[in-house]
Amino acid sequence: MRVPLSWLREYVDLPAGVTGRELAEKLIRAGLEVETVEQLGADLKGPLVVGEVLSIEELTGFKKPIRHCFVNVGDANGTGEPQEIVCGARNFAVGDKVVVVLPGAVLPGPFPIAARQTYGQTSAGMICSARELGMGDDHDGIIVLPPEYEPGTDAIALLELVDEVLDIAVTPDRGYCLSMRGVAREAAAAYGLPLADPALLDVPPANSFGYLVKVADPVGCDRFVARTVVGIDPGAKSPIWLQRRLQKMHVRPISLTVDITNYVMLEVGQPLHAYDRSRVDGPIQVRRALAGERLTTLDGAKRELSTEDLLICDNSGPIGLAGVMGGASTEILDPVVNPETGEVVGSTEVIIEAAHFDPVAIARTAKRHKLPSEASKRFERGVDPEASKAAAQRAVDLLVLIAGGTAEAGVTEIAAPHPVRTITIAADLPDQVAGMEYGRETVTRRLQEVGCSVAGADLLEVTPPSWRPDLTDPNDLAEEVIRLEGYDNVPTRMPTVPPGQGLTAAQRRHRRVGVALAGAGYAEVHNYPFLGAAAFDALGLEADDLRRRTVKLVNPLNDEEPALRTTLLPGLLGALRRNIGRGNTDLAIFETGLVFLPEAEQPVAPRPAVDRRPSDEEIAALNAALPHQPLRVAVALAGERLPSGWWGKGGQASWADAVEAARTVARAAGVELTVRQGQYAPWHPGRCAELLVAGTDRVVGHAGELHPRVVKALHLPERTSVAEIDLDLLSADGEQPVEGPTVSGYPVATQDVALIVDAAVPAAEVETALREGAGELLEAIRLFDVFTGEQVGEGKKSLAYALRFRATDRTLTADEASAARESAVAAALARTGAVLRGA
Template sequence: MPYIALSWLGEHVELPAGLTAEQLAADLVRVGLEEEGVHGAAVTGPLVVGQVVSLVKEEQKNGKVINWCQVDVGAHNTLDEVGQPTVPRGIICGAHNFVPGDRVVAALPGAVLPGPFPIASRKTYGHISDGMICSARELGLGEDHDGIIVLDRLGYTADNGYDTTPGTDAIALLGLGEEVLEINVTPDRGYCFSMRGVAREFSHSTGAVFTDPGLAQGPLPSPTPDGFEVVVDDVAPIHAQVGCDRFVTRIVRGVDAAAPSPAWMQRRLTQAGMRPISLAVDVTNYVMLDLGQPLHAYDLATLVAPIVVRRAQPGERLTTLDGADRALNGEDLLITDSVGDVGARVLGLAGVMGGAETEVSGSTTDLLIEAAHFDQVTIARTARRHKLPSEAAKRFERGVDPMLPAVAAQRVVDLLVEHGGGTADPAVSDLSDLPERQAIPFVLSEPERLVGVAYTADQVVDVLRQIGCEVSLIEGSGLQARVAVLVPTWRPDLTGSAELVEEVARLVGYDTIPSILPVAPAGRGLTAGQRGRRSVARALAEAGFVETLSYPFIGSGQLDDLGIAADDARRVALRVLNPMSAEKNLMRTNLLVTLLDTARRNVARGTSDLALFEMGLVTRPVLGAPVAPLLPGARRPSDDELARLQAGVPAQPRRVAGLLAGQRDLPGWWGAGRAADWTDAVAAVRLVADRLGVDVVLSGDSDHAPWHPGRCAKVTLADGTLVGHAGELHPKVIERSGLPARAVAFEVDLDVLLAAAPTEPLQGSPVSTFPLAKEDLALVVDASVAAQDVFDAVRAGAGDLLEELRLFDVFSGEQVGEGKKSLAFSLRLRASDRTLTAEDTAAVREAAVAEAHARCGAELRG
């Protein structure tokens, strides 16, 4: 996030006297720049200018040489015999880059340096050190820790307007007490990643006079025939946008590139959150922060013309300035030079980071300055692909003013000449292929139509011109006028009339927009699918299940844990190219794989009695299916591209899965508990189906991972369409998942159930006022006969008088015979028009037994 120092901002826009960081934040938030925080002084306490009076070198027993210094700190000196501060302070210092007479920065007892590092008087090396003489690193002004800050050498002299009298407050002198405002910039307003952009927005908010530093202060040098040659070799086949449309180079010779930057520049870089490094690097960073144009400095002696801007070729690699060796992608835009063949040596990732081979070093004297304009999409993709969110990439991917390169390059040249003793070479290169700007047709009544505020025509035009647009009349007058709006080059986010409307609303003030709640259109509500899904979730929650949500990313090892065979269709998974975790780079093909992971985590944390469910999408690609194309950026895909994308999207059915483990009914004073078993999983499936009004059929499924063979029920519709499975999990799956023994689970396809659900509204059944009649019967069948088949037969035979049928007992033993089992059913009978007689109930009983005998060979148990 950008850091705004008031003194720096004040160079571009008039700031009112006494402006605080808090008030600046309030002014900027009115135009959409939110405050992230106000950072106060990193140094507190007495930090003063000191003059070294004397210096005595003393060698210690360990061979180290220290300096015993007497430092004049003015009013902070030690009091003499008559109470006057005339006795210099004695301070131990290990650095050797200063001499008597130098003016330095002294931290006195009571000061607190960044760290925090409190300063106190202490005995060391046989002396009482009454403070500390500071280096730049100790004050948070840079990385130079070996040398003491010598103010005269950094330009802090009376000739430059600085008061360095001993005892002067060094916090104010060095700017260490200045508050810095950190702001949040939305992605569409990349121009605010610069002092230029923030100053412009402050002007919009307050009306303060703004001076644009992005405009040339004088005539810029024209390109010359001997300018460093640059070639752009990019036809942009990937997204129909040339990667580089402007490239400016300037040359500065005889620069002490490794020299330290001036103190004011180091201070501003530090306030902006950047580390001062050397003059050449600091100057390019400073201009980038000031104007918003990223720049790069090369050691000219290491380059061979021409520079070629092109896409990466297969097998190319680059060691970037951060020391990482990177394999390049064919979409990466590169800066190359001509060592060997044209464009053969890679110098850097364009707009992201330079290479180590041509970086500026301590021996560099001649510099080539690059200021270019690169395609936003190309830079954004490269930065993300290589995980390099550099300061340059942050700006290029949000859009940089294409008119800035020449101005920024001239600014860098001027600073290098002024502070590095260099000479500007007259050779200038400016390769420009900028597209012609297109005006946006705009009707002045559009802001009122979209925002609901009665803006006047003059208001709308004034705001557009205030942000830098050129507005010309096409036809009409007043609010019905149709105008052509040519947006400024620093606002690439303004691409249509909607964006212009947003600017009007933003600058006139969001607070002027009334808070009116729109009236919801009649006749719209939840779809049948939405109602069904909510009803299922509510039913499971009411049954004691806890809903969980999990990421849909899995690893192949999780499928192994479920015991899913290699040839199972659930092994065909969609691979994620940029996964959150390398171990989980696949999209889940079933819900249980993530639900078991959630259950494992709960059990590991001590919760062993579980009833969980999850509702979500799974991804089921098919081998040989069309592959979705990589769509272009920076333009709308064609209808054909969208059609091929849709064809390549795999099926994503919505499912619901549940898992039960441990105790289903907890033990207590009321009696013993009950462990969850397969009947709970089956009951949950029936609950889901009943809530949707769908009849399902359960049958045995001997082998379907991750369930136990023989203890798994297959759930289908009446026509045989597979809905899902329920039952006890395989013991090996339970062991690998760390779950309690005999854990059970279910998973059903919710889309299949919703498609089978009745479309007509449910009608209530009349409630009979006549009394209920009860009948129980026990039927003996072969052990291989499914209870569901007998249940269906009894229900069919009982007819319309049957109100409720329930299987309440299953028995097998010698009483019913070898290979037999007894199924006991309770029948609840009721008529809507009369009280049932004994003959009526007997007839129902006989019909039910007869139908069960006919279908299943059932016999009434004696």
């Protein structure tokens, strides 16, 4: 919301010396987010005056049309003689009043002006366009002023070129600040000054002579005001002051009627819509759309309507999307000149609509049609329903005053009953919340400045104003008092931390895993937990894959990603792709986060009342309706794991690194993993490891290289490898303390063993048998060679292991090490059908 300081002063008598920055500081202390203070005309220097075009000579022989003009600028040039100016614009004629900048002046940029020779003539100044004066982006032609201004009049003051404009980011709970009225109220409270409320107007009561309106959906539209103005001069133009105020708000002036509706919306906060009465067929109706209905909106788009859309209709059908955008069939016609008669033709009879719509319905319609508008932005944040009559009256008054129209006596108002909201609050509640003493008088005064009516002593009965639908709770009122008194005045005190048990077992495990992966060279990333069907398609998941069963959001941030994730891989691979696209080719990243796994028939969550604490049964029903949310960790690698350099070629990241990352996670959780070959999308079927907790059949995740089709679909480097592990399953048997390795001072005994097994036998199974057979003396086992060939036979492979034996209390003898080796080999032979190579 842009707020010109000159306009704001009409409603609040700010001290004369107050600058935009000083006002911004006050508003920021009151809780508003003032982003910038724009200094309009800060580098503008006159003379800049009104000029009257006396003569125009068309110069020929140049690539573009050039005009040599003499312009009367009064006494502004010091001589009273006509000013000689060369100009290329063609939208003015002899007798027109224009804006002239004279030599010695400086235009925004800065752009100094001096007399110069151009196109064979002297140009002592310039006839200005709106863009050259910093009034907007219109550069189609120069500014033509109304004829009543005298030559030599100061154009800087006339066009209000010097001003300060505050740009405020209005949060969703402060929709009333999307108007000059709302910001003026905040400024008045900040300075302790009275407010001249622009909505306090004398409005005639509703009667039976107004335009006929029927509201079929009083929930979607609880108030509708209609006023009619006839006899409008279609050739009437918006005055300069009105155009300038719109331009400062970054609203482009269009035509007088449209400009007035925009002006009143910005002033009062109530969106208006104007209909050409001659193009409205019968009574106006407010209803929901019917199946198959269409509407062509003012932007020219033909829209398929949803049965949830709230419409404005007449006998011909829809004529507007309520609260969002009007329809093209009843729009106000731009004035045009009849070439035969010279008469200006346009809309002369106008129906003004000022209504109050359901915020949720408007927000959903605007999002459904991807049609955000200034009106919908206000309706979805909450518009003052009591301002409808005043806003309509303000528009009628301006049409009568500027366009020469006549307001018809009929006043239509359809209003559903609004219950009075009263909040009971202890007078000392703000004191308790802020930890400082305000006192009952201060609390009452601040609430009244907000617009509340307050009654009572120790217990206050507070009725919030109609423009503050966000005030629903005693704590809301306490916050209003605290913010108006200044957040910076609230004392800083450290809270007393109650004694507790420290981190939970799951929290400790989560931290250990993150530290372990970071120590292994992985960088942590965080991604949004949303995805769509396209993510599953890219991963190559089958139609019946359980990961495609998702929890869908009713109101997603992105329509293409309406579901909560069931796997961390889409977000992680997306982060990998973005980083590679930015030149980071060697990457190792990880993410820990929740996934959301619904049941086949997920229970529907109940809606408990908000005026009390939910019962235990209600809480249990809410918990039962939540999907299962296990904590997972995933890693992704691409590029070189070991960098290349003068020492030689580096090592490319591979499936083995992903498996090792999984082992790192398991070690941090105090668990040993068993690794065996698996097949699970989106991994390569021949390079996918299934991860199990050692000694169990519990699958906790997968690791390996991505399928080539997935790599191609996601535009990732070849051999990209990933792992995903369920951290909750790693500790399903309870949290076990993580013990550090025992360091023995006695020497190690190394024994090698080579076994021939069938090619289909997993190396992990052989390793498990060797580990179990070796007993307690085995310190470590490592597979250091895999061999296939004629020497071992067809369909066979040779696995060579290095076994390290060590005791913690003595030096092992050769016989003890050999006995442990033989026990390990015997176990492997018995369990896997292995043959000792060389035996």
